[in-house]
Amino acid sequence: MGILSKILEVKRREVQEARRREPLSRLQRRAQEAPPARPFVERLSAPGPAGANVIAEIKRASPSKGTIRSHLDPPSHAWAYQRAGAAALSVLTDRSFFQGSEQDLQSARTAVSLPVLRKDFVIDEYQIYEARAMGADAVLLIVRAVSPSFLRDALSLCRELGLGALVEVHDERELETALACDAPLVGVNNRDLATFRTDIQTSIRLKTLLPAHTPLVAESGIGSRQDVETLLEAGIFNFLVGTSLVRAPDPERALQSLLGTAPTRQGI
């Protein structure tokens, strides 16, 4: 069994348990009372001042890398990312495979004014209300994890709740589905979930098939200014970066170098 199907099986159980703990009607009430969502998709529709928008991720561990950084403090990372000029944050909330949590998202969001993407495996509308209730401004929807009809319904629920959505694809067929469902923002995951290999050419290849008005986010495997420049040359200006920023001894500086805004040492 592939890693994604394993994750989805666990996720289905977790959602059932969550529903038992808090019925949908109560969760919906909490979602309504949440602070208003910060604009996410809008923020990524044109390049920011540095010419590139980075969605900077907070991720403790992953199935492909194991522990990425022990003793990660989400508010300090969020703050460093904001200081360096991040366009948005992405926070893993999956506990079983990524060691994330709802608290990670909340504490990171409270520390900054950036919009925050809830990074999880959404397979049920319950999780979309959950996202809004915990204060998320957008959710990730992975085409491979759901049916086209669920994707369509999930996108309309997001619109209703004022939540942004990042629709993730990995190949041409999934991209076709995302576009047929009117995805407002398409993420191309450069990581092949079967082999865990990343190749930024995946984003470049799929970019040519995207209508000009739909912004693309290149996801995964972006570790250097050179990667960013290669993608910029292909007309891609949104980047979702996790591992290389989380692992950096100085995340602020690491993000500045990706953005090409790191202060240069002078007079030496």
Ligand SMILES: O=P(O)(O)OC[C@@H](O)[C@@H](O)c1c[nH]c2ccccc12
């Ligand atoms: O750590 P990286 O290689 O910079 O990748 C970040 C992000 O793209 C990755 O965390 C990711 C992309 N899609 C996902 C779906 C679920 C969990 C995680 C992900």
